[in-house]
Amino acid sequence: MQYIPFSPVEIVFSSRIDAIKYLDGVVSANETCLLLASEGRILELGLESLIDNLREKDVVHLRQIPRNPDITDVYHYLKVLQGVNPCKIIAIGGGSCIDLAKAISALYYQIPSEQLSVELVRKVIKEKKYLSQHPFIDIIAVPTTAGTGSEVTKWATIWDMTSKEKFSIESVDIFPKVALIVPEFTSSMPERLTLSSGLDALSHAMEAFWANRRTPLSQLLALKAIEHIKNYLPQVLQKPSDVCLRREMSLASLLAGLAFSITRTTACHSISYPLTMYCGVDHGFAAAMTLIQVAELNEMVLDDMHRIYSIFGSKASLKQWLGEISLPIQELRLSAFGINKSELDIIARNAFTQGRMDNNPVPFSQKEVYDILLQVL
Ligand SMILES: [Fe+2]
Numbered sequence: 001m002q003y004i005p006f007s008p009v010e011i012v013f014s015s016r017i018d019a020i021k022y023l024d025g026v027v028s029a030n031e032t033c034l035l036l037a038s039e040g041r042i043l044e045l046g047l048e049s050l051i052d053n054l055r056e057k058d059v060v061h062l063r064q065i066p067r068n069p070d071i072t073d074v075y076h077y078l079k080v081l082q083g084v085n086p087c088k089i090i091a092i093g094g095g096s097c098i099d100l101a102k103a104i105s106a107l108y109y110q111i112p113s114e115q116l117s118v119e120l121v122r123k124v125i126k127e128k129k130y131l132s133q134h135p136f137i138d139i140i141a142v143p144t145t146a147g148t149g150s151e152v153t154k155w156a157t158i159w160d161m162t163s164k165e166k167f168s169i170e171s172v173d174i175f176p177k178v179a180l181i182v183p184e185f186t187s188s189m190p191e192r193l194t195l196s197s198g199l200d201a202l203s204h205a206m207e208a209f210w211a212n213r214r215t216p217l218s219q220l221l222a223l224k225a226i227e228h229i230k231n232y233l234p235q236v237l238q239k240p241s242d243v244c245l246r247r248e249m250s251l252a253s254l255l256a257g258l259a260f261s262i263t264r265t266t267a268c269h270s271i272s273y274p275l276t277m278y279c280g281v282d283h284g285f286a287a288a289m290t291l292i293q294v295a296e297l298n299e300m301v302l303d304d305m306h307r308i309y310s311i312f313g314s315k316a317s318l319k320q321w322l323g324e325i326s327l328p329i330q331e332l333r334l335s336a337f338g339i340n341k342s343e344l345d346i347i348a349r350n351a352f353t354q355g356r357m358d359n360n361p362v363p364f365s366q367k368e369v370y371d372i373l374l375q376v377l
Contacts, residue, residue, distance in 0.1 A: 004172055007261060009152045009179050016184040020050050032058045032085055036101050037092040038065040041144060044188040060084050065093055069100040071160045075121045077104055082113045090140045095148030098141045102156035102174040105137040106130040125158055125167045141176035144185045146249040147197025147284055149204050149257025151179035166273045183247035195329050196284030198233040198249060201256040203287035207266040208259035209308060210298050212359050221259035227311050228252035234325055267294045267360035271369060274350035281337050289332050292319050293372045301361050334377045344373045
């Protein structure tokens with residue numbers, strides 16, 4: 001019998017000053033720590049002196065964080081880190097940074113240095129060989145966006161741009177040990193990232209609400225997250241430097257993350273993966289693009305969708321809210337990303353991620369996914 005905890009993550013909300021003190025003291029003597037934080041992010045957050053202090057200790061700093069980490073990125077960092085033997089990873093960044101930390105945690109002590117190759121990294125991830133007994137590296141996740149939820153989940157998305165596949169590393173051992181939530185760290189997010197990460201959180205929450213694996217707890221967490229996003233995302237876009245508003249969006253993202261840590265995501269995320277893979281659509285926009293269409297289809301089998309709609313007033317108001325919040329920054333239509341009708345087939349064909357699409361309460365055929373895409377063209 002395998003017992004899977006709801007959440008073993010120590011969740012800490014912190015001010016910037018306390019977070020810096022905590023991070024400064026988190027590396028003990030006689031241990032090697034890995035720091036994942038991009039150079040640009042460090043400058044934006046004004047963390048240069050913290051990084052200088054950490055560098056005086058036994059800390060190896062990876063400063064280039066790829067967007068949507070790929071198998072070859074994971075290989076590259078495992079190669080760079082050969083002989084380092086870290087026992088802790090501090091990941092300061094968005095979902096890509098935290099997911100990369102999880103991949104390193106799962107694979108570092110699994111793959112013997114002398115055997116390391118891109119092919120073996122692909123095989124270990126694809127065939128879930130990382131689940132065999134071996135040490136994982138503890139992760140302290142410090143999200144600098146409000147939306148990923150990766151700081152409280154046990155999975156990481158790793159892409160394979162060569163074979164056009166998307167993999168999920170999944171293990172209770174990659175739950176971060178600590179999620180250090182510092183709303184001030186999200187204040188420097190540009191408008192577009194604030195919107196796309198907020199819409200990612202909205203997608204996590206709505207999908208956790210209707211997922212086949214939904215529970216009364218996941219639904220309550222999801223509804224609270226949706227209510228927060230509805231109230232605070234428009235405000236934070238108006239006043240991006242308001243830390244109180246940023247705190248509310250960090251909380252919304254956390255609630256949504258906890259909700260889908262119970263359920264996993266569903267059809268919207270499953271359809272989003274080829275949109276990102278083939279067309280480069282930002283993850284949050286790709287996930288939110290089909291929310292309305294999937295919600296309407298799910299109404300066929302669910303009798304409580306009104307609990308989501310009533311937060312906005314009605315289903316029509318939800319649709320209007322999504323349109324109004326997005327349009328000035330990024331219209332949520334495929335054509336707005338340069339995608340045309342001839343590309344819908346390949347997107348529909350690749351929209352069936354196991355564990356996500358089959359977690360949707362209404363099963364979709366490829367033709368139905370095509371029709372959903374046509375509606376958002
Ligand atoms: Fe997501």
